[in-house]
Amino acid sequence: MxxxxxxxxxxxxxxxxxxxxxxxxxxxxxxxxxxxxxxxxTRISFTNSDRSGIQYxxxxxxxxxxxxxxxxxxxxxxxxxxxxxxYRKNKNAANEGYGANRGPICEYTQWGQTNVDLSxxxxxxxxxxxxxxxxxxxxxxxxxxxxxxxxxxxxxxxDYDTYLWNVITGDAExxxxxxxxxxxxxxGNIRNYHGEHKYSEGSVNYESYYGESQNHITDLTFQGRxxxxxxxxxxxxxxxxxxxxxxxxxxxxxxxxxxxxxQRTIHQRLFQPQQFFRLGGGHQLYxxxxxxxxxxxxxxxxxxxxxxxxxxxxRLGFKASxxxxxxxxxxxxxxxxxxxxx
Numbered sequence: 001m002x003x004x005x006x007x008x009x010x011x012x013x014x015x016x017x018x019x020x021x022x023x024x025x026x027x028x029x030x031x032x033x034x035x036x037x038x039x040x041x042t043r044i045s046f047t048n049s050d051r052s053g054i055q056y057x058x059x060x061x062x063x064x065x066x067x068x069x070x071x072x073x074x075x076x077x078x079x080x081x082x083x084x085x086x087y088r089k090n091k092n093a094a095n096e097g098y099g100a101n102r103g104p105i106c107e108y109t110q111w112g113q114t115n116v117d118l119s120x121x122x123x124x125x126x127x128x129x130x131x132x133x134x135x136x137x138x139x140x141x142x143x144x145x146x147x148x149x150x151x152x153x154x155x156x157x158x159d160y161d162t163y164l165w166n167v168i169t170g171d172a173e174x175x176x177x178x179x180x181x182x183x184x185x186x187x188g189n190i191r192n193y194h195g196e197h198k199y200s201e202g203s204v205n206y207e208s209y210y211g212e213s214q215n216h217i218t219d220l221t222f223q224g225r226x227x228x229x230x231x232x233x234x235x236x237x238x239x240x241x242x243x244x245x246x247x248x249x250x251x252x253x254x255x256x257x258x259x260x261x262x263q264r265t266i267h268q269r270l271f272q273p274q275q276f277f278r279l280g281g282g283h284q285l286y287x288x289x290x291x292x293x294x295x296x297x298x299x300x301x302x303x304x305x306x307x308x309x310x311x312x313x314x315r316l317g318f319k320a321s322x323x324x325x326x327x328x329x330x331x332x333x334x335x336x337x338x339x340x341x342x
Contacts, residue, residue, distance in 0.1 A: 009115075011115050012115055013114050013115065014114070014115050014116060014117040015108065015112050015113065015114045015115070015116055015117075015118065016117075016118065016119075017104070017105065017108055017109070017112075017118075019117075019118040019119045020055070020056075020104055020118060020150055020151075020154075021054045021055060022052075022054060022055075022056060023054070024051065024052050024053055024054040025051070025052050026049060026050070026051045027049070027050045027051075028047065028048070028049040028050075029047070029048045029049075030045070030046070030047045030048075031045070031046050032044065032045040032046070033045075039071065039072040039073065040069065040070065040071050040072065041069070041070045042067075042068070042069045042070075043066075043067070043068050043069075044065075044066070044067045044068075045064075045065070045066045045067075046063075046064070046065050046066075047062070047063070047064040047065075048061075048062070048063050049061070049062040049063075053092065053093075053094060054094070055092065055094055055102060055154060056151065056154045056155065057091075057092055057154050057155050057158070058091055058092035058093065058094065058102075058154075059091050059092075060088075060089065060090050060091070060093070061087070061088070061089045062086075062087065062088055063085075063086070063087035064084075064085070064086055064087075065083075065084070065085040066082075066083065066084050066085075067081075067082075067083045068080075068081065068082050068083075069081045076174055076175040076176070077172070077173075077174050077175075078172070078173050079170075079171070079172045080169075080170070080171045080172075081169075081170050082167075082168070082169040082170075083166075083167070083168050083169075084165070084166075084167040084168075085164075085165065085166055085167075086163070086164070086165040086167075087162075087163070087164055088161075088162070088163045089160070089161070089162045089163075090159075090160070090161045090162075091158070091159070091160055092154070092157075092158060092159055093159070093161070102153065102154060102157065104150045107147070108147075108150075111146070111147070112147075113134060113135065113147075116134045118150065118151075121133075121134070121149050121150075121151055122151050124149045124151040124152035124155070125152070126142075129202070130142060130143070130202060131144065131148065131149045131152040131202045131203075132149055132152075133147070133148070133149050134147075135147055143204065144204045145204070146204070147204075148202075148203050148204055148205055152202060152203075153203065156199070156200035156202070157198075157199050157200070157203075157206075158196075158197070158198045158199075159195075159196075159197050160194075160195065160196040160197075161193070161194075161195050162193065162194045162195070163191065163192070163193050164191065164192040164193075165189075165190070165191050166188070166189075166190040166191075167188070167189050167190075168186070168187070168188040168190075169185070169186070169187050169188075170185070170186040171183065171184070171185045171186075172184050172185075178228070179228055179229055179230050180226070180227070180228050181226070181227045181228075182224075182225070182226050183224070183225045183226075183227070184222075184223070184224050184225075185221075185222075185223040185224075185225070186220075186221070186222055186223075187220070187221040187223075188218075188219070188220050188221075189217070189218075189219040189220075190216075190217070190218050190219075191216065191217040192214070192215075192216045193213075193214060193215050193216070194212075194213075194214045195211075195212065195213045195214070196211070196212050197209065197210065197211040197212070197258075198210055209258065209259060210258065210259045211256070211257070211258035211259070212256065212257055212258070213254070213255070213256030213257075214254075214255055214256070215252070215253060215254040215255070216251070216252070216253050217250075217251070217252050218249070218250070218251040218252075219248070219249075219250050219251075220248065220249045220250075221246065221247070221248045221249075222246065222247045222248075223244060223245070223246045223247075224244070224245045224246075225242060225243065225244045225245075226242065226243045227240070227241070227242040227243075228240070228241050228242075229241075
């Protein structure tokens, strides 16, 4: 809705920050299956959660998958398997502080123009693509002077963050003769991240921008163990010994790039909503961006290290107990304070 600039209105408090928010909702669905029998037990669970943010054009998705199995294929062999998958995606997560980065509470509480009815500016775009604003520079320059249209910021400044976690654990243990047990454990933690940032032009607080980053972490641990335990002296003396060997492989990589200071024609083509995806699928626009020499790779590095290790430990314990006798009441009360020594 356009407000005629030639019409003077008396001052009236109209600044209602509730106009910038909505009621959020969460929809969660869970399904699980389990089965057990002789020598095995399994359970699989999946949870999906969709959330709409209290700010416009914001949402979040969560997905969780877990699978666990215990197998006893032989009396002397036990196998445990555990897998967890997590998917987390945020679109325009809320933040705090001053500035126009989707944090209007501080900005408008401190500096807001109190007679502005923000609901008038939900239709934030003029026919020429510029943003409507109540604090224009002058009658011939309609650009905002201090504050961006908050609805324009919410709908044209978009941040996407996606995380994927895969956590795997496997353990196998075999009982051998002479009270010896041999085991092997595998632990894997694999994480992937992808971030994308799309800022349209028109703001007085930031320039149009496109950035993309991704990184990955792969942390794998392999561990072998050999244990022996036994008791002596009528089970009063216990002896345990164990040896471990471990290897760890850690891989971390980062790749990111962003645009800056494009020519106006590139701005318009890149940040028009219907043109957004041409960056990834349109070779012509991609080469135009490359020719501007403004699209740059920030950094990329991979770090790996291997941690072979050997650990041995021993335990020795002696168990003693006190023999209770028929004693006078006073002696028995004192005897209660005595504790077995291990």
